[in-house]
Amino acid sequence: MYLYYYYINRSKIQKTKNVVIYGAGKAGIKLEEEFRNSEYKIKYFIDDDEIIQGRSIDAIRILSPNEFKEKMCDKKFDLLVIAIPSASSEEIKTAYDNLYSYFKEIQILPSIEKILKDKNFKTQLKDISVEDLLARHPKDLDKEKISSFIKNKTVLVTGAGGSIGSEICRQCQIFGAKKLILVDHSEYNLYTIEQELDSIDVIPVMQSVVDKNSLDKTFETYRPDIVIHAAAYKHVPLVEHNIQEGIVNNIIGTKNTIDCSIKHHVKKFVLISTDKAVRPTNVMGTTKRICELYAQNSNGNGTDIVAVRFGNVLGSSGSVIPKFKKQIEDGKNITVTHPDITRYFMLIPEACELVLQAASLGQGGEIFILDMGKPIKIVDLASKMIELSGRNDINIEFTGLRPGEKLYEELLIDDSDCKTDYDSITVAKPTFYDIDKLNEDIMCLLNSEDKLSKLKKIVPEFNHNKNM
Numbered sequence: 001m002y003l004y005y006y007y008i009n010r011s012k013i014q015k016t017k018n019v020v021i022y023g024a025g026k027a028g029i030k031l032e033e034e035f036r037n038s039e040y041k042i043k044y045f046i047d048d049d050e051i052i053q054g055r056s057i058d059a060i061r062i063l064s065p066n067e068f069k070e071k072m073c074d075k076k077f078d079l080l081v082i083a084i085p086s087a088s089s090e091e092i093k094t095a096y097d098n099l100y101s102y103f104k105e106i107q108i109l110p111s112i113e114k115i116l117k118d119k120n121f122k123t124q125l126k127d128i129s130v131e132d133l134l135a136r137h138p139k140d141l142d143k144e145k146i147s148s149f150i151k152n153k154t155v156l157v158t159g160a161g162g163s164i165g166s167e168i169c170r171q172c173q174i175f176g177a178k179k180l181i182l183v184d185h186s187e188y189n190l191y192t193i194e195q196e197l198d199s200i201d202v203i204p205v206m207q208s209v210v211d212k213n214s215l216d217k218t219f220e221t222y223r224p225d226i227v228i229h230a231a232a233y234k235h236v237p238l239v240e241h242n243i244q245e246g247i248v249n250n251i252i253g254t255k256n257t258i259d260c261s262i263k264h265h266v267k268k269f270v271l272i273s274t275d276k277a278v279r280p281t282n283v284m285g286t287t288k289r290i291c292e293l294y295a296q297n298s299n300g301n302g303t304d305i306v307a308v309r310f311g312n313v314l315g316s317s318g319s320v321i322p323k324f325k326k327q328i329e330d331g332k333n334i335t336v337t338h339p340d341i342t343r344y345f346m347l348i349p350e351a352c353e354l355v356l357q358a359a360s361l362g363q364g365g366e367i368f369i370l371d372m373g374k375p376i377k378i379v380d381l382a383s384k385m386i387e388l389s390g391r392n393d394i395n396i397e398f399t400g401l402r403p404g405e406k407l408y409e410e411l412l413i414d415d416s417d418c419k420t421d422y423d424s425i426t427v428a429k430p431t432f433y434d435i436d437k438l439n440e441d442i443m444c445l446l447n448s449e450d451k452l453s454k455l456k457k458i459v460p461e462f463n464h465n466k467n468m
Contacts, residue, residue, distance in 0.1 A: 015041035020103070022046045022095055023083035024062045027109055031083050032057065043077060044068060046099075065098050072102045081125060082108045089135040096128060100387075108132055130321060130385050131314050135347045136373050138424040142357055143175075149226075149268075149360035151176035156224035156266075158209050158257055159231030161189020163316035164272055167352040168228050169193055173200045175356070181222045183207050183215075183231070209253035212260070219264040228359070229257045230272045232288070239284040240403040243451050250287035251442060255294055262301045270359040271295045271307040273367065275344060275409040278309075281465035282404025286455045290442070292367055293458070297435045299364040306362030308355045309428070310370040311344025311409055324382055328389045333397045334382045341379075341407050344372035358425045367428040368420075375408065404465050 019040040021028045024047040032042055045062040047053060053064045063071070080103040082095055092108065100106055107125040155172050159165035160182035166189075172180055179201040184190040185208040194204045203222060207214050209231045232250050233239050239246035254271065261269040273292050276285030295307045312319055320343075327334050351370065358368035379396060386394050401407070418427040438458070445454040456462045 015039060017041070017078040018043045019079040019081060020044050020046060020068070020077055021081050021083050022099070023087075024049075024052055024057060025084065027085055028083040029057060031081060031109070032060065040079065044071075065095075068099070069102065076102055076104060078104050080106045082106065082128065085109050088137060089133060092128070093133045096133060128388065130381065130388060131347065133384060134314060134345050134376065134381075136350060138350060138354060138371070140422040140424050141350075141353055142422065143353075145360050146171075146353060146356045147175045149175075149356060152178045153225040154179040154181065154222060155226045155228065156181040156183060156219075156222065157228045157230060158183045158253075159229070159272075160184045160204075161186050161193045162230060163313065163348060164352065164355075165228075165230035166193045166196075167348045168230060168355065169197060171349070171352050171356060173197050179203065179222070181205060181218065181224055183209065183218065185209075185231075208249075209257050210248055212256040215256055216260050216263070219260045219266075223264065224266055226268045226270070226359075227257065227261050227266050228270045228272070228355075229254060231257075232272070232291075234274070234284065236276070236282045236284050236404050237402045239287070240282060243283050246283055246287055247445060247451065247455075250284070251290050251294075252446070254291040255439075255442065258294060258298050258305060261305070262298065262303045265301065266303050268359060268362065269295070269303055269305045270355065270362075271305070272355065273307045273309040275309060275311040275372075276406075278410040279461045279463065280459065281406050281463055283452075283455065283464075284404070286459050286462045289459045289462075290438075290455075293431060293433045294435075294438060294442075296365050296367065296430055297433050297438060304362055304364035306359055306364065307367045308358045308370065309367055310346065310351055310355075311372045311375075312346075313348045313351050314345050316348060320378060320381065321385070324385050328385065328391065328394060331391075331393065333395045334386065335397050335399050336379050336382050337399055337401050337405060338407060339379050339398055340377070341401070341405075342375040342377050343409055344375050346370070346372055354424055357422065358420075361420055361422075361425070365430055367430075369426045369428055371424045371426070401465070406465065 017040045019035060020043050021031055024045040028045060035042055042060050045057060045060055046065055046068050047062050052062050055062050080099055082092060106128045108128045110124055150172055155177045157165050157168050160169055161184040169180055181203045182190060182194060183205045187206055190204050190206055194202055205218050209215055231253055233246050258269060271291060274288050277289040277292055280286040280289055292307050295305050299305050314321055324334050354370050382396050441458050448454045452464055
């Protein structure tokens with residue numbers, strides 16, 4: 001039987017490298033077929049399923065992870081391919097941590113959805129990344145719910161060219177929006193996302209949400225059904241050094257967009273918020289908390305206004321992962337502010353899908369909170385990225401907390417949150433603030449010379465961290 005297999009599948013290509021496939025299911029078998037006419041010789045399959053361990057596929061043995069390690073001793077093969085498209089990030093991380101020292105390179109197949117777009121598995125292999133190890137795939141993502149919310153609607157997205165806004169636009173295209181109104185004050189960002197959206201009616205509007213008169217004309221012209229407000233200054237240190245600009249862009253921009261939504265009878269308004277709004281220690285987080293308060297207490301005139309709060313998204317502009325990647329590429333040490341600092345992380349597409357799912361549930365006044373899993377130590381993230389890079393000339397340097405920076409982020413102000421039909425989404429306890437008083441306080445904030453004191457008046461839990 002082996003000789004027959006060898007005769008039928010022999011290749012004229014010289015086999016100079018060894019590959020092991022982790023996963024002996026359909027994806028692994030398909031990969032094995034595609035590797036036959038390559039420079040790689042398939043040495044083993046590895047699989048966690050005890051039922052198939054010890055068997056063979058085309059004369060290639062299926063080993064358990066431990067049996068493979070016993071065989072390897074001090075040897076090192078060229079390539080490990082993790083061929084389990086349905087694997088969770090925890091399963092991928094376990095496989096990686098268990099076996100990375102036995103291979104020069106580790107690659108991974110993408111998700112089932114991406115594989116279905118291209119039947120050639122081998123061309124889809126990519127180097128394993130820190131995003132693969134940290135990604136969370138919510139098990140209660142309800143795409144039918146999202147589709148019924150978005151399909152055939154005119155959706156206006158502010159900050160449409162940003163990391164979150166642009167992905168919201170992509171998701172709206174996927175879920176069948178009738179028309180997308182893209183609002184962004186960055187010409188480049190607006191152009192980039194407009195060019196990408198090729199199967200939907202797109203109206204690019206180069207405009208700042210701070211300009212209420214222009215914004216009002218946009219609402220009057222296009223009459224959106226849904227508004228998703230992602231426009232904001234989000235970088236903590238920059239807002240610390242530009243307090244007035246942060247207040248105007250974040251608070252007034254949100255107030256203008258909510259006021260226009262109510263005036264023009266938008267059915268649903270969705271505010272993108274942040275974990276930094278919870279017991280804020282910086283100006284950016286405090287402005288976002290005021291935005292939440294304005295959203296919670298402005299409902300009326302037929303517009304359902306909700307907010308969705310979540311933590312960091314992997315790979316967004318200005319986040320630590322692109323920064324660390326650039327430092328590694330430049331051969332520089334990775335800079336981390338503090339050895340104990342932690343953050344929540346989620347992939348951008350997953351966060352945006354859950355934003356739309358949460359928004360579909362809202363009836364007005366809710367602050368929805370996305371389950372971000374367990375917080376991750378940034379120093380562990382940095383170490384993993386150095387390890388994945390294969391470089392041994394890069395170290396970690398601690399630079400000290402920046403102004404307004406927390407060691408730990410929170411998603412709840414207290415524990416009195418309410419459950420929804422989905423484990424990945426909860427609702428924060430509402431906070432009442434008389435809307436007329438809030439409007440008055442916001443005007444006082446704009447005109448005050450002591451902005452920090454006025455911020456504290458509106459958000460008493462604001463405890464400014466002035467670390468330098």
